[in-house]
Amino acid sequence: MHVSRLFIHPIKSCASLAVEHMEVRARGPHADRRWMLVDESGRFVTGRKLAPMVRLRAAPIPAGLQLGWDAETMRIAEPGGEHGRLQVTVWKSEVDAALADPAVSSWISERLGAPLRLVFMDARSERWASPERAGPGQPVSFADGYPYLMFGESALDAMNARIDPPVPAEAFRPNIVVAGNAAHAEDGWQRLRIGSISFRQTKPCVRCVFTTVDPQRGERRPDGEPLKSLRGYRLAEDGVLFGVNLVAESSGIIRLGDPVEVLDQ
Incomplete structure:
Protein backbone atom coordinates (compact mmCIF):
# COMPACT_ATOMS: atom_id res chain seq x y z
CA MET A 1 0.00 0.00 0.00
CA HIS A 2 1.12 3.55 -0.60
CA VAL A 3 0.04 7.18 -0.41
CA SER A 4 -1.67 8.14 -3.67
CA ARG A 5 -2.90 11.67 -2.88
CA LEU A 6 -2.32 14.37 -0.27
CA PHE A 7 -4.46 17.45 0.36
CA ILE A 8 -4.50 20.48 2.60
CA HIS A 9 -7.33 22.97 3.05
CA PRO A 10 -5.76 26.30 4.02
CA ILE A 11 -9.13 27.93 4.74
CA LYS A 12 -11.73 25.67 6.35
CA SER A 13 -14.41 24.62 3.81
CA CYS A 14 -12.71 26.39 0.92
CA ALA A 15 -10.95 24.71 -2.02
CA SER A 16 -8.78 21.65 -1.47
CA LEU A 17 -5.13 21.98 -2.48
CA ALA A 18 -3.31 18.88 -3.75
CA VAL A 19 0.30 18.69 -2.52
CA GLU A 20 3.24 16.36 -3.16
CA HIS A 21 4.42 16.28 0.45
CA MET A 22 2.93 17.16 3.82
CA GLU A 23 4.53 18.35 7.02
CA VAL A 24 2.91 16.32 9.80
CA ARG A 25 2.34 18.17 13.05
CA ALA A 26 0.30 17.36 16.15
CA ARG A 27 -2.39 19.96 15.34
CA GLY A 28 -2.70 18.70 11.75
CA PRO A 29 -0.84 19.17 8.49
CA HIS A 30 1.15 22.37 8.23
CA ALA A 31 -1.08 25.11 6.70
CA ASP A 32 -4.23 22.99 6.96
CA ARG A 33 -7.37 24.71 8.28
CA MET A 121 -5.31 30.43 14.30
CA ASP A 122 -2.02 31.90 15.49
CA ALA A 123 0.37 30.91 18.27
CA ARG A 124 -2.04 32.29 20.90
CA SER A 125 -4.99 30.24 19.65
CA GLU A 126 -5.72 26.95 21.38
CA ARG A 127 -8.20 24.24 20.51
CA TRP A 128 -8.37 20.64 21.69
CA ALA A 129 -9.84 17.49 20.18
CA SER A 130 -12.26 15.32 22.15
CA PRO A 131 -10.20 13.69 24.94
CA GLU A 132 -12.51 10.65 24.94
CA ARG A 133 -11.41 9.81 21.41
CA ALA A 134 -8.10 11.58 20.84
CA GLY A 135 -6.68 11.44 24.34
CA PRO A 136 -5.94 14.36 26.67
CA GLY A 137 -4.15 17.43 25.37
CA GLN A 138 -4.52 16.66 21.66
CA PRO A 139 -4.41 19.97 19.75
CA VAL A 140 -6.44 20.43 16.59
CA SER A 141 -6.85 23.13 13.95
CA PHE A 142 -10.18 24.52 12.76
CA ALA A 143 -10.93 21.03 11.33
CA ASP A 144 -14.33 19.68 12.38
CA GLY A 145 -12.97 17.41 15.09
CA TYR A 146 -9.60 15.75 14.54
CA PRO A 147 -6.25 16.61 12.92
CA TYR A 148 -6.21 14.17 9.96
CA LEU A 149 -8.71 12.46 7.68
CA MET A 150 -7.84 9.44 5.55
CA PHE A 151 -9.57 6.98 3.23
CA GLY A 152 -8.67 4.51 0.51
CA GLU A 153 -8.88 4.92 -3.26
CA SER A 154 -10.73 1.61 -3.40
CA ALA A 155 -13.51 2.95 -1.14
CA LEU A 156 -13.93 5.91 -3.50
CA ASP A 157 -13.95 3.59 -6.53
CA ALA A 158 -16.53 1.27 -4.97
CA MET A 159 -18.79 4.22 -4.27
CA ASN A 160 -18.34 5.77 -7.71
CA ALA A 161 -19.29 2.47 -9.36
CA ARG A 162 -22.80 3.31 -8.10
CA ILE A 163 -22.82 6.98 -9.14
CA ASP A 164 -22.90 8.89 -12.43
CA PRO A 165 -21.14 11.29 -12.74
CA PRO A 166 -18.53 10.17 -10.21
CA VAL A 167 -17.61 12.14 -7.11
CA PRO A 168 -14.00 13.35 -6.77
CA ALA A 169 -11.92 12.72 -3.67
CA GLU A 170 -12.01 16.43 -2.86
CA ALA A 171 -15.73 16.22 -2.04
CA PHE A 172 -14.74 14.26 1.09
CA ARG A 173 -12.06 16.75 2.23
CA PRO A 174 -9.29 14.19 2.92
CA ASN A 175 -5.72 14.85 3.95
CA ILE A 176 -4.42 11.41 2.99
CA VAL A 177 -5.63 8.97 0.34
CA VAL A 178 -4.16 5.46 0.26
CA ALA A 179 -3.97 3.03 -2.68
CA GLY A 180 -3.61 -0.74 -2.61
CA ASN A 181 -6.01 -1.73 0.16
CA ALA A 182 -9.45 -3.35 -0.04
CA ALA A 183 -12.47 -1.05 0.01
CA HIS A 184 -12.98 0.39 3.51
CA ALA A 185 -10.21 -1.76 5.01
CA GLU A 186 -9.04 1.42 6.75
CA ASP A 187 -12.07 1.16 9.05
CA GLY A 188 -10.24 -1.55 10.99
CA TRP A 189 -6.80 0.06 11.17
CA GLN A 190 -6.16 1.16 14.75
CA ARG A 191 -2.56 2.23 14.14
CA LEU A 192 -0.59 2.64 10.94
CA ARG A 193 2.73 3.96 9.71
CA ILE A 194 3.09 6.20 6.67
CA GLY A 195 6.72 6.50 5.67
CA SER A 196 8.39 6.90 9.06
CA ILE A 197 5.44 8.52 10.85
CA SER A 198 2.88 6.63 12.92
CA PHE A 199 -0.80 7.54 13.24
CA ARG A 200 -3.64 6.35 15.45
CA GLN A 201 -7.30 6.16 14.48
CA THR A 202 -9.73 8.05 16.69
CA LYS A 203 -13.05 7.19 14.99
CA PRO A 204 -14.72 6.65 11.63
CA CYS A 205 -15.80 9.87 9.91
CA VAL A 206 -19.54 10.59 9.84
CA ARG A 207 -20.52 12.31 6.60
CA CYS A 208 -22.86 15.25 6.05
CA VAL A 209 -24.51 17.23 3.26
CA PHE A 210 -21.21 18.97 2.47
CA THR A 211 -20.21 15.88 0.48
CA THR A 212 -23.00 16.68 -2.00
CA VAL A 213 -21.37 20.00 -2.97
CA ASP A 214 -19.61 19.85 -6.35
CA PRO A 215 -16.03 21.03 -5.62
CA GLN A 216 -15.70 22.70 -9.01
CA ARG A 217 -19.08 24.39 -9.37
CA GLY A 218 -19.75 25.25 -5.75
CA GLU A 219 -23.31 23.93 -5.94
CA ARG A 220 -25.09 20.99 -4.34
CA ARG A 221 -25.75 18.06 -6.61
CA PRO A 222 -29.50 17.81 -7.25
CA ASP A 223 -29.32 13.99 -7.13
CA GLY A 224 -28.14 14.03 -3.49
CA GLU A 225 -25.05 12.01 -4.25
CA PRO A 226 -22.89 10.63 -2.78
CA LEU A 227 -24.95 10.50 0.43
CA LYS A 228 -27.88 8.90 -1.36
CA SER A 229 -25.84 5.87 -2.44
CA LEU A 230 -23.74 5.68 0.72
CA ARG A 231 -26.86 5.40 2.87
CA GLY A 232 -27.56 2.12 1.12
CA TYR A 233 -24.41 0.39 2.34
CA ARG A 234 -22.47 2.64 4.76
CA LEU A 235 -25.19 3.70 7.20
CA ALA A 236 -24.33 3.05 10.85
CA GLU A 237 -25.86 4.10 14.15
CA ASP A 238 -24.02 7.43 14.09
CA GLY A 239 -24.71 8.16 10.42
CA VAL A 240 -23.09 7.58 7.03
CA LEU A 241 -19.44 6.55 7.46
CA PHE A 242 -16.66 7.18 4.96
CA GLY A 243 -13.00 7.39 5.92
CA VAL A 244 -11.35 7.60 9.32
CA ASN A 245 -10.05 10.36 11.58
CA LEU A 246 -6.45 10.14 12.76
CA VAL A 247 -4.01 11.74 15.16
CA ALA A 248 -0.27 11.71 14.53
CA GLU A 249 1.97 9.94 17.04
CA SER A 250 5.12 11.56 15.67
CA SER A 251 6.08 14.39 13.34
CA GLY A 252 7.96 14.80 10.08
CA ILE A 253 7.27 14.71 6.34
CA ILE A 254 5.12 12.29 4.34
CA ARG A 255 5.16 12.19 0.55
CA LEU A 256 3.24 10.81 -2.39
CA GLY A 257 4.29 7.21 -2.89
CA ASP A 258 5.28 6.62 0.73
CA PRO A 259 4.56 3.08 1.93
CA VAL A 260 1.64 2.51 4.28
CA GLU A 261 1.92 -0.24 6.91
CA VAL A 262 -0.81 -1.36 9.28
CA LEU A 263 0.60 -1.68 12.80
CA ASP A 264 -2.51 -2.67 14.72
CA GLN A 265 -6.01 -3.84 13.69
Whole structure:
Protein backbone atom coordinates (compact mmCIF):
# COMPACT_ATOMS: atom_id res chain seq x y z
CA MET A 1 0.00 0.00 0.00
CA HIS A 2 1.12 3.55 -0.60
CA VAL A 3 0.04 7.18 -0.41
CA SER A 4 -1.67 8.14 -3.67
CA ARG A 5 -2.90 11.67 -2.88
CA LEU A 6 -2.32 14.37 -0.27
CA PHE A 7 -4.46 17.45 0.36
CA ILE A 8 -4.50 20.48 2.60
CA HIS A 9 -7.33 22.97 3.05
CA PRO A 10 -5.76 26.30 4.02
CA ILE A 11 -9.13 27.93 4.74
CA LYS A 12 -11.73 25.67 6.35
CA SER A 13 -14.41 24.62 3.81
CA CYS A 14 -12.71 26.39 0.92
CA ALA A 15 -10.95 24.71 -2.02
CA SER A 16 -8.78 21.65 -1.47
CA LEU A 17 -5.13 21.98 -2.48
CA ALA A 18 -3.31 18.88 -3.75
CA VAL A 19 0.30 18.69 -2.52
CA GLU A 20 3.24 16.36 -3.16
CA HIS A 21 4.42 16.28 0.45
CA MET A 22 2.93 17.16 3.82
CA GLU A 23 4.53 18.35 7.02
CA VAL A 24 2.91 16.32 9.80
CA ARG A 25 2.34 18.17 13.05
CA ALA A 26 0.30 17.36 16.15
CA ARG A 27 -2.39 19.96 15.34
CA GLY A 28 -2.70 18.70 11.75
CA PRO A 29 -0.84 19.17 8.49
CA HIS A 30 1.15 22.37 8.23
CA ALA A 31 -1.08 25.11 6.70
CA ASP A 32 -4.23 22.99 6.96
CA ARG A 33 -7.37 24.71 8.28
CA ARG A 34 -5.52 27.41 10.18
CA TRP A 35 -7.79 30.03 8.59
CA MET A 36 -11.58 30.14 8.82
CA LEU A 37 -14.54 32.26 7.79
CA VAL A 38 -17.02 33.32 10.47
CA ASP A 39 -20.31 35.20 10.47
CA GLU A 40 -20.99 38.46 12.27
CA SER A 41 -21.48 36.63 15.57
CA GLY A 42 -18.14 34.81 15.26
CA ARG A 43 -19.65 31.41 14.46
CA PHE A 44 -17.91 29.32 11.83
CA VAL A 45 -19.35 29.20 8.32
CA THR A 46 -18.86 26.15 6.08
CA GLY A 47 -19.86 24.78 2.71
CA ARG A 48 -22.82 23.08 4.37
CA LYS A 49 -24.46 26.50 4.49
CA LEU A 50 -22.54 28.43 1.80
CA ALA A 51 -21.65 26.03 -1.02
CA PRO A 52 -19.73 28.55 -3.19
CA MET A 53 -16.99 28.61 -0.53
CA VAL A 54 -15.35 25.66 -2.28
CA ARG A 55 -14.57 27.96 -5.21
CA LEU A 56 -12.39 30.20 -3.04
CA ARG A 57 -8.82 29.01 -3.54
CA ALA A 58 -6.01 29.49 -1.05
CA ALA A 59 -2.36 28.48 -1.22
CA PRO A 60 0.20 29.03 1.53
CA ILE A 61 3.00 31.51 0.88
CA PRO A 62 5.64 32.69 3.39
CA ALA A 63 3.73 34.24 6.32
CA GLY A 64 0.45 34.36 4.44
CA LEU A 65 -1.83 33.07 1.71
CA GLN A 66 -2.48 33.67 -1.94
CA LEU A 67 -6.22 33.76 -2.55
CA GLY A 68 -7.93 33.09 -5.85
CA TRP A 69 -11.46 33.57 -7.15
CA ASP A 70 -11.91 32.76 -10.84
CA ALA A 71 -9.18 34.85 -12.54
CA GLU A 72 -8.68 37.21 -9.57
CA THR A 73 -5.86 36.74 -7.07
CA MET A 74 -4.84 38.46 -3.84
CA ARG A 75 -1.90 38.01 -1.46
CA ILE A 76 -2.63 38.35 2.26
CA ALA A 77 -0.44 38.31 5.35
CA GLU A 78 -0.91 36.33 8.54
CA PRO A 79 -2.34 38.77 11.08
CA GLY A 80 -0.26 39.49 14.13
CA GLY A 81 -3.04 40.99 16.21
CA GLU A 82 -2.92 44.40 14.54
CA HIS A 83 -6.55 43.99 13.39
CA GLY A 84 -7.79 42.76 16.75
CA ARG A 85 -8.90 39.37 18.00
CA LEU A 86 -12.23 37.57 18.08
CA GLN A 87 -13.67 34.74 20.14
CA VAL A 88 -14.92 32.34 17.48
CA THR A 89 -17.05 29.21 17.72
CA VAL A 90 -16.33 25.91 15.93
CA TRP A 91 -18.99 23.39 16.90
CA LYS A 92 -18.61 23.29 20.71
CA SER A 93 -15.16 24.88 20.78
CA GLU A 94 -14.44 28.50 21.63
CA VAL A 95 -11.19 29.79 20.12
CA ASP A 96 -9.37 33.09 20.51
CA ALA A 97 -8.41 33.89 16.89
CA ALA A 98 -6.64 36.76 15.16
CA LEU A 99 -8.74 38.83 12.76
CA ALA A 100 -7.44 39.26 9.23
CA ASP A 101 -7.28 42.60 7.46
CA PRO A 102 -10.89 43.89 7.17
CA ALA A 103 -10.23 44.69 3.49
CA VAL A 104 -9.61 40.99 2.84
CA SER A 105 -12.80 40.00 4.64
CA SER A 106 -14.72 42.53 2.52
CA TRP A 107 -13.16 41.14 -0.67
CA ILE A 108 -14.24 37.61 0.28
CA SER A 109 -17.70 38.74 1.41
CA GLU A 110 -18.37 40.43 -1.92
CA ARG A 111 -17.53 37.29 -3.85
CA LEU A 112 -19.46 34.93 -1.62
CA GLY A 113 -22.43 37.25 -1.17
CA ALA A 114 -22.50 37.11 2.62
CA PRO A 115 -21.05 39.22 5.46
CA LEU A 116 -18.02 37.24 6.59
CA ARG A 117 -14.82 37.76 8.55
CA LEU A 118 -11.59 35.85 8.00
CA VAL A 119 -9.73 34.71 11.12
CA PHE A 120 -6.40 33.00 11.70
CA MET A 121 -5.31 30.43 14.30
CA ASP A 122 -2.02 31.90 15.49
CA ALA A 123 0.37 30.91 18.27
CA ARG A 124 -2.04 32.29 20.90
CA SER A 125 -4.99 30.24 19.65
CA GLU A 126 -5.72 26.95 21.38
CA ARG A 127 -8.20 24.24 20.51
CA TRP A 128 -8.37 20.64 21.69
CA ALA A 129 -9.84 17.49 20.18
CA SER A 130 -12.26 15.32 22.15
CA PRO A 131 -10.20 13.69 24.94
CA GLU A 132 -12.51 10.65 24.94
CA ARG A 133 -11.41 9.81 21.41
CA ALA A 134 -8.10 11.58 20.84
CA GLY A 135 -6.68 11.44 24.34
CA PRO A 136 -5.94 14.36 26.67
CA GLY A 137 -4.15 17.43 25.37
CA GLN A 138 -4.52 16.66 21.66
CA PRO A 139 -4.41 19.97 19.75
CA VAL A 140 -6.44 20.43 16.59
CA SER A 141 -6.85 23.13 13.95
CA PHE A 142 -10.18 24.52 12.76
CA ALA A 143 -10.93 21.03 11.33
CA ASP A 144 -14.33 19.68 12.38
CA GLY A 145 -12.97 17.41 15.09
CA TYR A 146 -9.60 15.75 14.54
CA PRO A 147 -6.25 16.61 12.92
CA TYR A 148 -6.21 14.17 9.96
CA LEU A 149 -8.71 12.46 7.68
CA MET A 150 -7.84 9.44 5.55
CA PHE A 151 -9.57 6.98 3.23
CA GLY A 152 -8.67 4.51 0.51
CA GLU A 153 -8.88 4.92 -3.26
CA SER A 154 -10.73 1.61 -3.40
CA ALA A 155 -13.51 2.95 -1.14
CA LEU A 156 -13.93 5.91 -3.50
CA ASP A 157 -13.95 3.59 -6.53
CA ALA A 158 -16.53 1.27 -4.97
CA MET A 159 -18.79 4.22 -4.27
CA ASN A 160 -18.34 5.77 -7.71
CA ALA A 161 -19.29 2.47 -9.36
CA ARG A 162 -22.80 3.31 -8.10
CA ILE A 163 -22.82 6.98 -9.14
CA ASP A 164 -22.90 8.89 -12.43
CA PRO A 165 -21.14 11.29 -12.74
CA PRO A 166 -18.53 10.17 -10.21
CA VAL A 167 -17.61 12.14 -7.11
CA PRO A 168 -14.00 13.35 -6.77
CA ALA A 169 -11.92 12.72 -3.67
CA GLU A 170 -12.01 16.43 -2.86
CA ALA A 171 -15.73 16.22 -2.04
CA PHE A 172 -14.74 14.26 1.09
CA ARG A 173 -12.06 16.75 2.23
CA PRO A 174 -9.29 14.19 2.92
CA ASN A 175 -5.72 14.85 3.95
CA ILE A 176 -4.42 11.41 2.99
CA VAL A 177 -5.63 8.97 0.34
CA VAL A 178 -4.16 5.46 0.26
CA ALA A 179 -3.97 3.03 -2.68
CA GLY A 180 -3.61 -0.74 -2.61
CA ASN A 181 -6.01 -1.73 0.16
CA ALA A 182 -9.45 -3.35 -0.04
CA ALA A 183 -12.47 -1.05 0.01
CA HIS A 184 -12.98 0.39 3.51
CA ALA A 185 -10.21 -1.76 5.01
CA GLU A 186 -9.04 1.42 6.75
CA ASP A 187 -12.07 1.16 9.05
CA GLY A 188 -10.24 -1.55 10.99
CA TRP A 189 -6.80 0.06 11.17
CA GLN A 190 -6.16 1.16 14.75
CA ARG A 191 -2.56 2.23 14.14
CA LEU A 192 -0.59 2.64 10.94
CA ARG A 193 2.73 3.96 9.71
CA ILE A 194 3.09 6.20 6.67
CA GLY A 195 6.72 6.50 5.67
CA SER A 196 8.39 6.90 9.06
CA ILE A 197 5.44 8.52 10.85
CA SER A 198 2.88 6.63 12.92
CA PHE A 199 -0.80 7.54 13.24
CA ARG A 200 -3.64 6.35 15.45
CA GLN A 201 -7.30 6.16 14.48
CA THR A 202 -9.73 8.05 16.69
CA LYS A 203 -13.05 7.19 14.99
CA PRO A 204 -14.72 6.65 11.63
CA CYS A 205 -15.80 9.87 9.91
CA VAL A 206 -19.54 10.59 9.84
CA ARG A 207 -20.52 12.31 6.60
CA CYS A 208 -22.86 15.25 6.05
CA VAL A 209 -24.51 17.23 3.26
CA PHE A 210 -21.21 18.97 2.47
CA THR A 211 -20.21 15.88 0.48
CA THR A 212 -23.00 16.68 -2.00
CA VAL A 213 -21.37 20.00 -2.97
CA ASP A 214 -19.61 19.85 -6.35
CA PRO A 215 -16.03 21.03 -5.62
CA GLN A 216 -15.70 22.70 -9.01
CA ARG A 217 -19.08 24.39 -9.37
CA GLY A 218 -19.75 25.25 -5.75
CA GLU A 219 -23.31 23.93 -5.94
CA ARG A 220 -25.09 20.99 -4.34
CA ARG A 221 -25.75 18.06 -6.61
CA PRO A 222 -29.50 17.81 -7.25
CA ASP A 223 -29.32 13.99 -7.13
CA GLY A 224 -28.14 14.03 -3.49
CA GLU A 225 -25.05 12.01 -4.25
CA PRO A 226 -22.89 10.63 -2.78
CA LEU A 227 -24.95 10.50 0.43
CA LYS A 228 -27.88 8.90 -1.36
CA SER A 229 -25.84 5.87 -2.44
CA LEU A 230 -23.74 5.68 0.72
CA ARG A 231 -26.86 5.40 2.87
CA GLY A 232 -27.56 2.12 1.12
CA TYR A 233 -24.41 0.39 2.34
CA ARG A 234 -22.47 2.64 4.76
CA LEU A 235 -25.19 3.70 7.20
CA ALA A 236 -24.33 3.05 10.85
CA GLU A 237 -25.86 4.10 14.15
CA ASP A 238 -24.02 7.43 14.09
CA GLY A 239 -24.71 8.16 10.42
CA VAL A 240 -23.09 7.58 7.03
CA LEU A 241 -19.44 6.55 7.46
CA PHE A 242 -16.66 7.18 4.96
CA GLY A 243 -13.00 7.39 5.92
CA VAL A 244 -11.35 7.60 9.32
CA ASN A 245 -10.05 10.36 11.58
CA LEU A 246 -6.45 10.14 12.76
CA VAL A 247 -4.01 11.74 15.16
CA ALA A 248 -0.27 11.71 14.53
CA GLU A 249 1.97 9.94 17.04
CA SER A 250 5.12 11.56 15.67
CA SER A 251 6.08 14.39 13.34
CA GLY A 252 7.96 14.80 10.08
CA ILE A 253 7.27 14.71 6.34
CA ILE A 254 5.12 12.29 4.34
CA ARG A 255 5.16 12.19 0.55
CA LEU A 256 3.24 10.81 -2.39
CA GLY A 257 4.29 7.21 -2.89
CA ASP A 258 5.28 6.62 0.73
CA PRO A 259 4.56 3.08 1.93
CA VAL A 260 1.64 2.51 4.28
CA GLU A 261 1.92 -0.24 6.91
CA VAL A 262 -0.81 -1.36 9.28
CA LEU A 263 0.60 -1.68 12.80
CA ASP A 264 -2.51 -2.67 14.72
CA GLN A 265 -6.01 -3.84 13.69
